[in-house]
Amino acid sequence: MSRHPVAKTFIRALLKGFSSLALLSWLAAGYGSADNADCLMCHSAKSLHKTIHGQKVSLYIDSQAFQGSVHGAKACVDCHTDLKGQPLAHKPDLAPVQCAQCHKLAHPDTSHRSVGLNQGRPRCQDCHGSHYIRPEEDPRSNMQPASSEPMCTQCHSEARVFDPYRRSVHGAAREWNGARVAACIHCHPVHTAYVADSPIVCGTCHAKEFEAYAQSSHGSAPPGDTAVPTCVTCHGGHGIRAVEDLRSPTSPAKSPMLCAKCHDDPELMGPYRLPTDRMKTYRASYHGIENKYGNMKAATCVSCHNAHRVLPASDPDSSVNAANLRETCGKCHPETGPNVIKGSIHLEPSPKKDAGVYWVGAAYRIFVTVMILAFCGYMALDLFTHRRTRRGGRS
Amino acid sequence: MSQAKGKASQGYFERFTLNQRLQHIVLMLSFSLLVLTGLPVRYPNSPTSAFIINLLGGYTMRAMLHRVGAVALTGLCVYHGLYSLSSRRGRSELRALLPAKKDVLDLFHMLKRYFTLAPTGPKFDRYNYIEKFEYFAVGWGSVMMILTGLMLWFPGQMVQILPMWAVDIARVVHSWEALLAFLTILIWHMYHAHLKPGHFPMNMSWLTGKVSKEAMMEDHPLEYERLTAEGKEETQ
Numbered sequence: 001m002s003r004h005p006v007a008k009t010f011i012r013a014l015l016k017g018f019s020s021l022a023l024l025s026w027l028a029a030g031y032g033s034a035d036n037a038d039c040l041m042c043h044s045a046k047s048l049h050k051t052i053h054g055q056k057v058s059l060y061i062d063s064q065a066f067q068g069s070v071h072g073a074k075a076c077v078d079c080h081t082d083l084k085g086q087p088l089a090h091k092p093d094l095a096p097v098q099c100a101q102c103h104k105l106a107h108p109d110t111s112h113r114s115v116g117l118n119q120g121r122p123r124c125q126d127c128h129g130s131h132y133i134r135p136e137e138d139p140r141s142n143m144q145p146a147s148s149e150p151m152c153t154q155c156h157s158e159a160r161v162f163d164p165y166r167r168s169v170h171g172a173a174r175e176w177n178g179a180r181v182a183a184c185i186h187c188h189p190v191h192t193a194y195v196a197d198s199p200i201v202c203g204t205c206h207a208k209e210f211e212a213y214a215q216s217s218h219g220s221a222p223p224g225d226t227a228v229p230t231c232v233t234c235h236g237g238h239g240i241r242a243v244e245d246l247r248s249p250t251s252p253a254k255s256p257m258l259c260a261k262c263h264d265d266p267e268l269m270g271p272y273r274l275p276t277d278r279m280k281t282y283r284a285s286y287h288g289i290e291n292k293y294g295n296m297k298a299a300t301c302v303s304c305h306n307a308h309r310v311l312p313a314s315d316p317d318s319s320v321n322a323a324n325l326r327e328t329c330g331k332c333h334p335e336t337g338p339n340v341i342k343g344s345i346h347l348e349p350s351p352k353k354d355a356g357v358y359w360v361g362a363a364y365r366i367f368v369t370v371m372i373l374a375f376c377g378y379m380a381l382d383l384f385t386h387r388r389t390r391r392g393g394r395s
Numbered sequence: 396m397s398q399a400k401g402k403a404s405q406g407y408f409e410r411f412t413l414n415q416r417l418q419h420i421v422l423m424l425s426f427s428l429l430v431l432t433g434l435p436v437r438y439p440n441s442p443t444s445a446f447i448i449n450l451l452g453g454y455t456m457r458a459m460l461h462r463v464g465a466v467a468l469t470g471l472c473v474y475h476g477l478y479s480l481s482s483r484r485g486r487s488e489l490r491a492l493l494p495a496k497k498d499v500l501d502l503f504h505m506l507k508r509y510f511t512l513a514p515t516g517p518k519f520d521r522y523n524y525i526e527k528f529e530y531f532a533v534g535w536g537s538v539m540m541i542l543t544g545l546m547l548w549f550p551g552q553m554v555q556i557l558p559m560w561a562v563d564i565a566r567v568v569h570s571w572e573a574l575l576a577f578l579t580i581l582i583w584h585m586y587h588a589h590l591k592p593g594h595f596p597m598n599m600s601w602l603t604g605k606v607s608k609e610a611m612m613e614d615h616p617l618e619y620e621r622l623t624a625e626g627k628e629e630t631q
Contacts, residue, residue: 356560
């Protein structure tokens with residue numbers, strides 16, 4: 001039997017048309033009834049992409065990785081809600097996924113809220129990831145401290161933050177007992193605060209120092225008193241160096257200047273009625289001179305007053321209280337006798353205070369001046385007499 | 396007198412023995428070291444102080460060298476005390492150095508001459524009032540510096556006995572005595588031993604120990620007369 005060529009063509013066209021029709025009707029069925037397999041028909045193709053601003057953006061979904069993620073049991077349309085009711089061949093640009101649909105306001109990200117919506121405010125998925133979010137305890141999770149640095153640097157790439165951080169004790173001490181410490185998110189608790197309350201934040205790891213600080217004049221100031229220093233005031237933020245590092249503001253090479261920054265300022269010290277000549281009197285002391293010329297063993301402010309547990313001398317718990325002075329001096333001078341309390345440490349020679357030092361100094365000033373003037377006067381007379389007698393020889 | 400034995404040949408008298416000259420050299424060296432390493436502490440803000448401290452190799456080295464100088468000076472003082480009290484030569488020198496009424500009269504005589512009220516100056520013996528003053532000034536200064544220096548070296552032990560303010564006063568005394576000693580040597584000693592007309596560049600007897608007959612007659616006529624009266628003329 002020979003087929004008529006026209007009939008042949010007709011049948012072919014009919015078959016083609018039918019199949020196309022079937023495909024179309026199926027595609028038009030919409031996502032309402034579609035499952036993830038439907039989406040993956042297209043999105044499992046590694047080459048699938050779209051172009052945004054001339055850049056290729058992959059639309060490929062690794063279904064295995066997705067199933068291993070915390071959202072693995074979810075349907076695509078659970079998050080991509082705007083696909084509901086759309087045909088499989090959906091519109092090209094989907095609305096951003098709103099995590100807050102499920103994750104209500106459990107984690108309002110107040111820290112990034114200051115960034116304008118159109119100025120690149122990060123969305124949840126910028127930090128958490130999108131399709132492959134892992135459980136928090138998974139070592140590969142973005143929420144692991146180790147991941148925070150590459151994550152934060154996507155936006156916070158400023159050299160002024162990260163270069164000092166990488167050179168700091170925290171940047172160097174990546175691991176402690178096998179765990180990553182002092183990463184970005186340890187100090188900057190995400191979602192809650194942009195600039196952390198440093199004593200609380202630092203105290204989570206540095207508990208001993210926090211306790212000492214909390215008991216100190218600085219740490220126990222009323223909450224409204226913003227003039228008192230916190231951890232970062234002295235230690236700095238990102239570029240914290242070890243006390244032994246002479247570049248550190250807390251090192252013996254620099255700490256006197258650090259304390260003097262506030263304690264030499266009459267405006268700052270006024271409300272507390274504290275003297276503002278402490279640096280001057282320290283520099284006049286032997287300790288101060290040793291320190292100035294680089295003897296790093298010499299006592300600085302913190303050697304006697306403590307770094308964290310600074311208390312006024314009137315406080316019986318203070319390291320510079322008369323009752324504790326012998327012990328404090330004894331840290332360097334173990335032989336220190338009990339009479340160390342009979343006198344001042346920061347000498348202010350005047351007729352009223354440290355009068356002995358004042359009067360002895362005053363008497364010597366006159367004595368030395370008179371002696372030198374007498375010497376010069378005698379020498380002048382001697383020289384003049386030699387000239388007058390023209391002897392030019394011995395007197 | 397024992398110095399008669401020190402009479403030397405070729406018209407010279409021996410003024411200082413080798414022992415005495417060595418004592419003077421140790422004093423000079425330790426004093427210079429102490430001034431160099433000590434004055435920067437009195438003037439900590441001076442650029443010169445910074446230069447000296449850096450030159451010495453830093454503050455710790457400065458402090459160590461100062462203590463080396465202090466031990467040397469203290470050792471010398473102890474030795475000199477024993478020398479002056481126990482050796483014949485030392486005792487006779489001490490006697491010659493003791494202040495006498497003549498020294499006060501000599502000073503007034505000299506002042507008269509300076510104001511043209513006397514035709515000539517006073518006649519001096521072995522040590523004139525300037526030399527005596529300098530000797531006891533060095534002695535007094537050394538004792539003060541050693542005592543206050545020890546207080547500053549061991550402040551912890553000091554406050555077992557003395558009050559803290561005593562250590563602070565010791566520092567004031569140490570500092571001012573140091574300045575006085577430095578200026579006295581710089582002005583007074585330099586003038587009388589080096590710059591005084593007829594002495595430049597220096598009176599060599601601190602090195603040679605000798606003094607010429609001419610200088611003897613000029614500077615120490617009473618000693619010269621006494622020695623020659625004893626028939627102990629120097630040989631030419």
